[in-house]
Amino acid sequence: MSAIANTNIVSFNGILTFNVIEQVLEDTKNKLQHNHVESIIQKRLYAILVESLENALKHQASVPTKNMNYNEVKMSLKLYDNLFVLSIGNFIQNKRIQVLTDRIDEINRLDLEALNNLYRTSIANARISDKGGAGLGIIEIARSSRHQIKYNFVKEDHDISFFTIEIHLSKNILTK
Amino acid sequence: MTPIVIAETTATPKVILDYTNNKFEIEGCSRPEDVRDFYLPIINWLDLFKNNISEEHINAHKEDPMVFNFKFDYFNSSSAKFILDILVLINQIHTTGINTKINWHYDENDEDMHEVGEELSEVVDLPFEYVIVPKKAQI
Numbered sequence: 001m002s003a004i005a006n007t008n009i010v011s012f013n014g015i016l017t018f019n020v021i022e023q024v025l026e027d028t029k030n031k032l033q034h035n036h037v038e039s040i041i042q043k044r045l046y047a048i049l050v051e052s053l054e055n056a057l058k059h060q061a062s063v064p065t066k067n068m069n070y071n072e073v074k075m076s077l078k079l080y081d082n083l084f085v086l087s088i089g090n091f092i093q094n095k096r097i098q099v100l101t102d103r104i105d106e107i108n109r110l111d112l113e114a115l116n117n118l119y120r121t122s123i124a125n126a127r128i129s130d131k132g133g134a135g136l137g138i139i140e141i142a143r144s145s146r147h148q149i150k151y152n153f154v155k156e157d158h159d160i161s162f163f164t165i166e167i168h169l170s171k172n173i174l175t176k
Numbered sequence: 177m178t179p180i181v182i183a184e185t186t187a188t189p190k191v192i193l194d195y196t197n198n199k200f201e202i203e204g205c206s207r208p209e210d211v212r213d214f215y216l217p218i219i220n221w222l223d224l225f226k227n228n229i230s231e232e233h234i235n236a237h238k239e240d241p242m243v244f245n246f247k248f249d250y251f252n253s254s255s256a257k258f259i260l261d262i263l264v265l266i267n268q269i270h271t272t273g274i275n276t277k278i279n280w281h282y283d284e285n286d287e288d289m290h291e292v293g294e295e296l297s298e299v300v301d302l303p304f305e306y307v308i309v310p311k312k313a314q315i
Contacts, residue, residue, distance in 0.1 A: 018187075018209045022186060022187065026186075039283075039285040039286070040285060040286065040287065040288065043250065043286060043288065043289075044288070046250060047250065047252075050207050050250075050252050051252060051253060054207070054252065054254075116295065119295065120295055120298065120299050123256055123257060123260055123295075123296075123299060124260070124299050126257045126260075136253035136254070136256060136257070137252075137253045137254075139253075140252075140253045144288075
């Protein structure tokens, strides 16, 4: 049994910055290498982490509030037996929830071949947003994960919710 | 043209665009803090080159192609858009009559990087040569 089975690999609560992301990636990389996780799985996990952390970084400050706690991001990466589970959450405006969940539901309905087709058409038509995103991140997460993306949201008040997505990745190579 | 030489960091690749020495290379990991700031000088360099191609350039590369080497360990999704833009410009340089070649290098453990190369080649409609790099394992 791996020395990191059923354990926390990395976690973070607070305000994300580019430097925090660097540190999380470095810590994760070291732990995975130390525990001899297959290199293709390390790379897929790295891709999932980058896309989800950068997504949280772009959107963490989009809640117009004086309450600084609403800018906090909570993330954790754990390994349960043979499944990596990344949970990452941030506050969002309730009016954005429908668009976000529709997008995730749409991605979850696609198999790997359909995701690959969507990636090709999306990259050809992508425009970089003011926040630096190309709209490809969630497709990349789904392609790397090869599992359904789970989500939930907890309402804080009539404007704000805490939105969490959970991404799974098998520790052993698997094709969808 | 003045060459572009950018040193590698943990978040950005090494870049060399050097016409005099026929060396065109991007190597490493790409997840810049500001993807636009990082890639725009590269896009602008290729665009300027494309707009100033002469018969002399075309003749100079009849036997000796302009070889573009892509050696990514990883790139994020917003970098992918700019990499596609770079490939589109290389394709445009190619269609002006300059002999070009794209080498897409990937770690022998990283079939995903091979597949993404095939996807980009298909999207931009430009053939790549694939170069397998012996085991590296590090991200």
